[in-house]
Structures are given as C-alpha cells and as structure tokens.
Amino acid sequence: xxxxxxxxxxxxxxxxxxxxxxxxxxxxxxxxxxxxxxxxxxxxxxxxxxxxxxxxxxxxxxxxxxxxxxxxxxxxxxxxxxxxxxxxxxxxxxxxxxxxxxxx
Amino acid sequence: xxxxxxxxxxxxxxxxxxxxxxxxxxxxxxxxxxxxxxxxxxxxxxxxxxxxxxxxxxxxxxxxxxxxxxxxxxxxxxxxxxxxxxxxxxxxxxxxxxxxxxxxxxxxxxxxxxxxxxxxxxxxxxxxxxxxxxxxxxxxxxxxxxxxxxxxxxxxxxxxxxxxxxxxxxxxxxxxxxxxxxxxxxxxxxxxxxxxxxxxxxxxxxxxxxxxxxxxxxxxxxxxxxxxxxxxxxxxxxxxxxxxxxxxxxxxxxxxxxxxxxxxxxxxxxxxxxxxxxxxxxxxxxxxxxxxxxxxxxxxxxxxxxxxxxxxxxxxxxxxxxxxxxxxxxxxxxxxxxxxxxxxxxxxxxxxxxxxxxxxxxxxxxxxxxxxxxxxxxxxxxxxxxxxxxxxxxxxxxxxxxxxxxxxxxxxxxxxxxxxxxxxxxxxxxxxxxxxxxxxxxxxxxxxxxxxxxxxxxxxxxxxxxxxxxxxxxxxxxxxxxxxxxxxxxxxxxxxxxxxxxxxxxxxxxxxxxxxxxxxxxxxxxxxxxxxxxxxxxxxxxxxxxxxx
Numbered sequence: 001x002x003x004x005x006x007x008x009x010x011x012x013x014x015x016x017x018x019x020x021x022x023x024x025x026x027x028x029x030x031x032x033x034x035x036x037x038x039x040x041x042x043x044x045x046x047x048x049x050x051x052x053x054x055x056x057x058x059x060x061x062x063x064x065x066x067x068x069x070x071x072x073x074x075x076x077x078x079x080x081x082x083x084x085x086x087x088x089x090x091x092x093x094x095x096x097x098x099x100x101x102x103x104x
Numbered sequence: 105x106x107x108x109x110x111x112x113x114x115x116x117x118x119x120x121x122x123x124x125x126x127x128x129x130x131x132x133x134x135x136x137x138x139x140x141x142x143x144x145x146x147x148x149x150x151x152x153x154x155x156x157x158x159x160x161x162x163x164x165x166x167x168x169x170x171x172x173x174x175x176x177x178x179x180x181x182x183x184x185x186x187x188x189x190x191x192x193x194x195x196x197x198x199x200x201x202x203x204x205x206x207x208x209x210x211x212x213x214x215x216x217x218x219x220x221x222x223x224x225x226x227x228x229x230x231x232x233x234x235x236x237x238x239x240x241x242x243x244x245x246x247x248x249x250x251x252x253x254x255x256x257x258x259x260x261x262x263x264x265x266x267x268x269x270x271x272x273x274x275x276x277x278x279x280x281x282x283x284x285x286x287x288x289x290x291x292x293x294x295x296x297x298x299x300x301x302x303x304x305x306x307x308x309x310x311x312x313x314x315x316x317x318x319x320x321x322x323x324x325x326x327x328x329x330x331x332x333x334x335x336x337x338x339x340x341x342x343x344x345x346x347x348x349x350x351x352x353x354x355x356x357x358x359x360x361x362x363x364x365x366x367x368x369x370x371x372x373x374x375x376x377x378x379x380x381x382x383x384x385x386x387x388x389x390x391x392x393x394x395x396x397x398x399x400x401x402x403x404x405x406x407x408x409x410x411x412x413x414x415x416x417x418x419x420x421x422x423x424x425x426x427x428x429x430x431x432x433x434x435x436x437x438x439x440x441x442x443x444x445x446x447x448x449x450x451x452x453x454x455x456x457x458x459x460x461x462x463x464x465x466x467x468x469x470x471x472x473x474x475x476x477x478x479x480x481x482x483x484x485x486x487x488x489x490x491x492x493x494x495x496x497x498x499x500x501x502x503x504x505x506x507x508x509x510x511x512x513x514x515x516x517x518x519x520x521x522x523x524x525x526x527x528x529x530x531x532x533x534x535x536x537x538x539x540x541x542x543x544x545x546x547x548x549x550x551x552x553x554x555x556x557x558x559x560x561x562x563x564x565x566x567x568x569x570x571x572x573x574x575x576x577x578x579x580x581x582x583x584x585x586x587x588x589x590x591x592x593x594x595x596x597x598x599x600x601x602x603x604x605x606x607x608x609x610x611x612x613x614x615x616x617x618x619x620x621x622x623x624x625x626x627x628x629x630x631x632x633x634x635x636x637x638x639x640x641x642x643x644x645x646x647x648x649x650x651x652x653x
Binding site: 046 | 204207208210211212214215217218219221222223226337338341342345352355356357358363364366367368371375395398399401402405406409412413416635636638639640642643644645646
C-alpha cells in the first residue's frame, strides 16, 4: 500500500470513526459473552448445587434453561454485531473508499 | 474418473465381503438398507467431485473454490466442519453416559463463535488469501512465520485426523461388520479422491450437503423422541432419570469438571481452539468479501446452536430409549454395542428402523469424510502454499503449487490411515481436546496478536509461537493422561488434563516478551507496516477479490 494512501486514510475522520465504533461494539459484545460463559463455567466449578435447583415440582433443573439461554444469547450477539457491521460500518468503509478513489 | 469409481466399488465390496467372517462372531446381520444408503451417498458425492474437478483449474479454485461461495453456503459449510464425528457421535454419547455434563461441552463449543466473529472473521477475509499464515506473514518474515504456522497446522490436522479416522473405522465396523483396517483404508481412499480431484469446491459442497442431511436427520430423531413424550421435555427428563443408574443426578452438572483450574482451562481450549482450527479458518477465504464472511458466522452460529439443542434431546432420548426393555437388544455383555459413541446410532434404529439407521449411518460416515477432507486440504495448503511456494520455491507456478498440494493430500491420506490404524484404541474425545488445546496455544496467539498488536515482530512471533507450541505439547505429555495412563508412571508431573490455561498464557507472554526485546531494524519496519495492515484489515482496501486472487 502506498504511503500516501496510508496517510490519507489515517487522517480521514471516517476511518477513525469506523475503528472506534467497531472496536467498541466488538469489545462490549465480546466481553459480555465471556462474562456470561465464565459465570456459567465458574458456577459449575465452585457451586454446582445452584444449577441443580429444580424447576417447580418437576425433575428438570434450571441448568437446562440456562444452557439454552447461553446458546440463544450467543447467537443473538452475532446477529446484533453483523447488523451493525454490514449496515453502518460497511457504509463508512464505502465512504472511505470513495474519498481515496483517486489514488487507489 | 469412471475407472476410479469402479475401483472404489471393488475395494468397498471386497472389504464388505472380508468383514463377513468376523461378523458372525458378533451375532449381527449385514444391514442391507444401511449399505444401500451408504452407497447412494458415496456415488452422489463422487458425482459431485467429478463436477467440481471439471471446474477446478487454478490454485484459487483448488484452495478457495474460486472465492464464489455465498455467506449462507459458507455458514452451512463452516457448521459442517464443526459438526464433526466427535461432535455428533461423541457429545450425544457423552450425554447418554453422563447426562448434563455432556451439555457443558456443547455450550463451551458454541461460545467460541461470537468471539471469532467480533475479532477475527472479517480481518481474516481481508488479509488472507489461502491460509491463516497469510495473515501473520502479511508484515512479518515469510520464512519463519510460514514454517512455524505450517507446523502448527500440521500438528492440529494430524491429531484431529486421527480422531476422525478412528471414529470412522469404529462406525463402519459396527454398522457393516467391515474389518476396522478396511474401514479406515476406505475412508482414506475416498478422502484422497474428494480432495485431489475436487479441491475446495467439492469439499465445500460435500460439507454443505452433509450439514443439511445431518441437521434434518437429528431433527427427525429429536421430534420422534419428543413425540413419545407428548412433546414435553419434563416427561422425557423423568423417564431418563428413572432409567439411568445415576438417577436425577444426570439432570445437573456432575463430576465432569472437578476443579476450577480444569474448568477454566477446558473452557479456554474449547473457545480459543475454535479460533485456531486451520480447516475452519480456511473457510473464510471462500467467500467474496468481509460482509459475506460476517454473515457466514451468523449462519454457522445459528446452525451449530440449533444442533446442540437437538443433540441434547437426542442424548436424553438415548438414555430413555436404550435403557428400556426394548433397548436391551443393543447391549452385548452389559455394554452398548460398539461403545457409548454409538448411542445415537442405536437410537436411530429404535426410532426409524433399518432404513433410518441406514440414513443416519450414511450421514455419520459422510460427516467423517467431509471433515477429514477439509482437514487434509488445510494440511495440503500449509505444505504447498506456505512452505513450498513461499519458502522453498518462491517462483513456483500455479500448476506446480496445485501439483504439490495433490501429492501432499495423498501423503496426508496415507499418514492418516496408518495412524488411524495405530491409534485404534485411543479415546477420540481426548484427541480432539488435544487438537483444540494445540490450536489455542500455537495458532491463536500469533494470529490474534498479528491482527491487533502493532508491536509484534517476526522474532517475537516465531520464538513466542514456538514456545507456545512446545509448552502445549510438553504439558500434554507430562499430564495425567499420557504420563500416567499411557506411559504407566505413578504420578503426573503436571496435574491437569487440559493445559490451555497455562500454554496459552505462556504463548502470549513469550510473544510479547520476544517482540519487546527485539530492537532490530527489521522489527522497526514491521511495526511501521502495521498501519497499512490495519487499514486493509478494517476496510478491505487492497484485499484479494472474489475471483482474481
């Protein structure tokens, strides 16, 4: 990549906007998934009995809906990220490309 | 091609015939519907390979299916690569054996996906071409990085391959009564044909078809299980708890994860290992752009998540059905015929008779074939693209590179068959865990830091990555399974089965340290190159196009 192109893109406010928005969303969602997952794993490691709590009068434990919720929430975080990234962030990328078209 | 087809049929038929003798001993009859389904599938996929072979001309076609796969198709193919034999047969077998503890595996396997999406998928697509080493080698020294990456890839590929080969051999042995060795050879030969002739295009389509068949097959099983319990999970849970030796204990976490260190370590291996599996990473280069790469992860996460929900029902269904009076027929000397990994296979017979057993076993076989094909292809690209065309012979032509790949595929196929036979008695789940641990320790840290850390230098990546790889392998060898169970020592030098927590941390620290102390001119240039790399990773400016690489 030409030095001039690197300079131009790095000085483009939209590029900085793209980086800060994308990184902030990625880190927030990633952190959320990690906290959720490790909360589950550490509960299993330190306090299994909590997960053995039965639902109502049945034999099914709350461990099942919790596992289901982790699967569904993990999926939903990917949907949230891709909606943002393929919409708003992709528009910013296209704007940046337009701005530097002359030297690409 | 026709000759090859004929040859395969002869090999397969003679193997079936050869299996007859040992079969009498196990008192089971040759299952004709199962064999018919099996052959329909083999013929279908070979026809697909024939079609793909005609379309595969350039190196780009061979490695990335020409880059023209859509996000949805790629999502299915990624899910297919992930829903391996260990996942399908292994996790349903684990749930059958241990109840809820198997579900923990399923959950841990899934959470790696959002992480891949947020931090890796689009960057891989924008920076890479054929292999994940392309990313690290973007601004670092080609020779060092590609050599190390090739070894990381091959270690993971071989370990994973052994696990799949053993699974395939056992499956065919149980279903058709074929000799174990013949079954493994058959898998090896089929795999070599798919990959050498059809490349990534055939591998991807076999994977997509298999993913659809597997998802519909297990859905049918889950629906049939729930149908018997009026679509009420509670009634299924009550029956399963009644019929399992551990009673209601199977409905909550048990002794699977005993101490906090092991829990965190296993979670880390399963999560970060996913982001370091070479055959999965390679799939991001088959799509046209970053947008499709992101979409494919959403689809993959959806399919895999759905699969785990269904497998949970299938696993508990297996407890309820197989431990009944009617299920007694599937036991030999008080043990499930073929081992616990065959729980879902026997359940399919109870639920849908011989024809459905045939369908599920053909799908299970296809699962193994498709995964070993993907693995072999990534091993072949590590040798041909990373080692041959970037280190050994930088002036290599497209034809030479593809030729080297095909030779590698044949070699990897032979190695897989030999090791598959040698490791017949090894625990599949453990081998897969090991492969994940090495992927997490050797591949992931270099990949992650090369994308995100400006300060990374070649020296840091090479020495640190090597430290991670060596640490992971060493800790496994001196750990409880190899040191005590295999080598027969009294006490393990390293007390934990899963080394990822330690080896991943050591890899990150070592890469950081060796980069920090690297004050060479070359290191400075590499840090400076990060700016251009970051622009390309985030915007795709300068990235390889869909068709023209």
